[in-house]
Amino acid sequence: MPASSAEPSSAVLADLLGALAYGELTAFQRLAADSVLAGSVVDAAALGAMAVAEYGHHVQLTAYLVGRGIDPAAAMAPFVAPFDAFHLQTAPADWLQSLIKAYVGDGIGTDFYREVAAYVDPQTRDLIEAVSADTGHAAFAVAHVREAIAADPTARGRLALWARRLVGEALTQAQRVAVERDSLTELLGGNVDLAEIGAVFGRIVAAHDDRMRALGLAD
Amino acid sequence: MPASSAEPSSAVLADLLGALAYGELTAFQRLAADSVLAGSVVDAAALGAMAVAEYGHHVQLTAYLVGRGIDPAAAMAPFVAPFDAFHLQTAPADWLQSLIKAYVGDGIGTDFYREVAAYVDPQTRDLIEAVSADTGHAAFAVAHVREAIAADPTARGRLALWARRLVGEALTQAQRVAVERDSLTELLGGNVDLAEIGAVFGRIVAAHDDRMRALGLAD
Numbered sequence: 001m002p003a004s005s006a007e008p009s010s011a012v013l014a015d016l017l018g019a020l021a022y023g024e025l026t027a028f029q030r031l032a033a034d035s036v037l038a039g040s041v042v043d044a045a046a047l048g049a050m051a052v053a054e055y056g057h058h059v060q061l062t063a064y065l066v067g068r069g070i071d072p073a074a075a076m077a078p079f080v081a082p083f084d085a086f087h088l089q090t091a092p093a094d095w096l097q098s099l100i101k102a103y104v105g106d107g108i109g110t111d112f113y114r115e116v117a118a119y120v121d122p123q124t125r126d127l128i129e130a131v132s133a134d135t136g137h138a139a140f141a142v143a144h145v146r147e148a149i150a151a152d153p154t155a156r157g158r159l160a161l162w163a164r165r166l167v168g169e170a171l172t173q174a175q176r177v178a179v180e181r182d183s184l185t186e187l188l189g190g191n192v193d194l195a196e197i198g199a200v201f202g203r204i205v206a207a208h209d210d211r212m213r214a215l216g217l218a219d
Numbered sequence: 220m221p222a223s224s225a226e227p228s229s230a231v232l233a234d235l236l237g238a239l240a241y242g243e244l245t246a247f248q249r250l251a252a253d254s255v256l257a258g259s260v261v262d263a264a265a266l267g268a269m270a271v272a273e274y275g276h277h278v279q280l281t282a283y284l285v286g287r288g289i290d291p292a293a294a295m296a297p298f299v300a301p302f303d304a305f306h307l308q309t310a311p312a313d314w315l316q317s318l319i320k321a322y323v324g325d326g327i328g329t330d331f332y333r334e335v336a337a338y339v340d341p342q343t344r345d346l347i348e349a350v351s352a353d354t355g356h357a358a359f360a361v362a363h364v365r366e367a368i369a370a371d372p373t374a375r376g377r378l379a380l381w382a383r384r385l386v387g388e389a390l391t392q393a394q395r396v397a398v399e400r401d402s403l404t405e406l407l408g409g410n411v412d413l414a415e416i417g418a419v420f421g422r423i424v425a426a427h428d429d430r431m432r433a434l435g436l437a438d
Contacts, residue, residue, distance in 0.1 A: 022260065025260065025263065025264060025267065026255075028251060028267060029251050029252065029254055029255050029263070029267065032247060032248050032251030032252060032270060033248065033251060033252035033255075035248055036248050036252075036303075040292065041241065041244065041291075041292050041295050041296070041299065042292050044244065044248070045244060045277065045281070048244065048247060048248065048274055048277070049274075049278075051251060051274075052271050052274050052275075055267055055268075055270075055271050056271075058264065058267070059268075062264070072260075073259065073260050073261050076260050077260070080260065084255075
């Protein structure tokens with residue numbers, strides 16, 4: 001745990017919550033669009049409900065930014081290109097790919113934000129925890145993917161490859177953001193050492209492995 | 220006005236609200252997906268809010284069906300193919316096309332349902348009125364389309380053609396449903412004469428013309 005959780009600077013807060021707000025908006029857009037891939041109206045509506053929950057998070061985040069005197073559109077602007085590139089590179093070809101993307105992709109994002117939340121003031125931390133709450137992706141995705149693999153075991157290799165590709169694209173874009181923006185370094189700078197950063201990444205990777213196992217896609 | 224507003228039969232109610240519920244679900248899916256065409260994050264979020272409102276209507280309708288002892292998935296099933304075909308044939312190529320689709324397409328659907336509402340029991344009528352409320356499409360679409368035409372008058376002909384194509388596709392699918400399903404005939408059968416049906420269509424066409432004028436796309 002960090003030594004302290006001081007109030008982050010306005011620029012850091014704008015970057016952190018701007019990225020999260022735009023991420024939630026694109027998650028909403030893509031989940032809703034992907035819901036047309038569902039095999040039934042009930043499944044489509046279920047994915048729709050998750051998309052609507054993401055939109056609610058987007059609204060919470062932009063309202064919070066406004067309350068802190070930060071323009072949400074300006075705060076989101078630096079993250080439009082990386083998020084759009086991620087989604088362009090990972091457009092699901094079918095329903096199972098869209099479920100895995102929702103579960104694995106959002107899972108890594110959520111874990112990252114929960115780790116970062118340790119370094120911000122309590123009010124911002126509460127917000128991040130609230131918008132990181134599971135919107136139902138997990139149980140829904142796990143049940144459907146396991147069922148599909150049980151029905152067609154040959155799908156397993158293809159879906160495992162897809163999950164790896166998602167992680168690769170997410171890391172590519174995260175790296176791009178990290179190089180261009182100093183705010184994360186600034187946020188962590190005064191509080192962490194390399195061992196702690198290593199522990200953070202270790203926890204994120206372990207949680208990802210847990211998700212892959214839950215899906216039946218672990219090596 | 221119809222002579223009476225008796226409780227429609229369960230089969231008629233299932234068709235009427237099933238079509239509306241699936242229509243709202245697809246409106247949600249397509250508006251959310253089309254929001255990626257927006258030129259700014261603020262516009263994307265605004266279209267997202269409208270999509271979320273449509274999803275709320277979908278939930279209201281399915282809950283109402285359940286309350287009447289009707290399975291929503293079964294009620295929606297006959298309308299999946301026509302709505303999906305409509306959206307497949309009218310995938311917007313750009314932001315302005317998506318706005319016109321949201322405004323013109325939803326407008327005709329809403330007008331149709333408001334006319335039908337005259338023939339059902341008061342409780343169902345209240346529900347139809349509630350889910351037909353303008354979710355903000357109108358002012359948003361009109362402002363953006365007029366602005367775009369002012370900036371580039373050559374866009375007008377192309378967008379007017381698009382609006383006509385939307386109406387043509389909507390009528391094609393509505394005709395297909397009318398041929399396959401007797402419920403609308405049954406609903407109207409005891410209460411209307413041909414003159415009244417003519418008046419209904421006249422009102423729907425007049426309202427469409429009003430929307431085209433509001434957009435600056437009337438001939």
